[in-house]
Amino acid sequence: MKNTEEQVINKTIAFVQKELSDAESGHDWWHIYRVRNLAERIAREENADLFVVILGALLHDIADAKFYDGDETVGPRTAEKFLHSQNLPEEIIGKILNIIRFVSFKNSDEKPDDNSLELHIIQDADRLDALGAIGIARAFSYGGYKNREMYNPGIPPQLNMSRAEYKKSKSTTINHFYEKLLLLKEMMHTKTGKQLAEQRHQFMEQFLEEFYAEWG
Numbered sequence: 001m002k003n004t005e006e007q008v009i010n011k012t013i014a015f016v017q018k019e020l021s022d023a024e025s026g027h028d029w030w031h032i033y034r035v036r037n038l039a040e041r042i043a044r045e046e047n048a049d050l051f052v053v054i055l056g057a058l059l060h061d062i063a064d065a066k067f068y069d070g071d072e073t074v075g076p077r078t079a080e081k082f083l084h085s086q087n088l089p090e091e092i093i094g095k096i097l098n099i100i101r102f103v104s105f106k107n108s109d110e111k112p113d114d115n116s117l118e119l120h121i122i123q124d125a126d127r128l129d130a131l132g133a134i135g136i137a138r139a140f141s142y143g144g145y146k147n148r149e150m151y152n153p154g155i156p157p158q159l160n161m162s163r164a165e166y167k168k169s170k171s172t173t174i175n176h177f178y179e180k181l182l183l184l185k186e187m188m189h190t191k192t193g194k195q196l197a198e199q200r201h202q203f204m205e206q207f208l209e210e211f212y213a214e215w216g
Contacts, residue, residue: 132200
């Protein structure tokens with residue numbers, strides 16, 4: 001017997017919560033929760049496939065490569081196994097796996113197999129969670145997790161890094177703002193994403209001004 005969409009969503013939530021129970025706090029269940037809410041809001045405004053968006057948002061970070069020695073195949077494999085267990089159509093599974101493979105900032109220069117509205121929505125939602133107050137908190141949480149310097153005036157940001165360089169970077173947390181976070185506003189696809197990003201971007205700029213003032 002096939003599960004209803006609501007049953008599949010509820011089972012996906014339970015699966016993700018279990019898989020991420022020990023995750024770093026910037027990439028844990030609550031990150032997924034926020035991205036799902038943002039993605040669902042945007043999807044309703046853009047008339048996108050809500051089922052694909054919700055599942056894609058829930059599974060987009062099921063096994064982030066940065067926590068698996070850079071192996072970008074773990075996430076899609078983990079998600080594919082789960083989605084097949086839910087007896088979903090291959091077309092839907094393919095759309096969700098495409099989202100997982102191409103949602104990340106580090107893969108933004110690659111051409112997706114399916115450059116869909118649903119992928120754009122989840123990219124926007126995921127990037128919005130890297131902006132604003134939450135984005136600042138996540139950046140310092142991950143920096144602490146990796147035992148990185150908070151700031152070092154002698155280490156300049158590495159701009160225009162290649163994908164390989166970005167993945168290997170061990171720069172300071174403040175540099176991460178210039179290497180990624182402050183670039184996200186211009187990468188938004190949807191109207192809602194652009195509007196929300198503008199406000200959050202400005203908050204980060206204000207934070208940096210205050211940070212340098214206090215540091216100096």
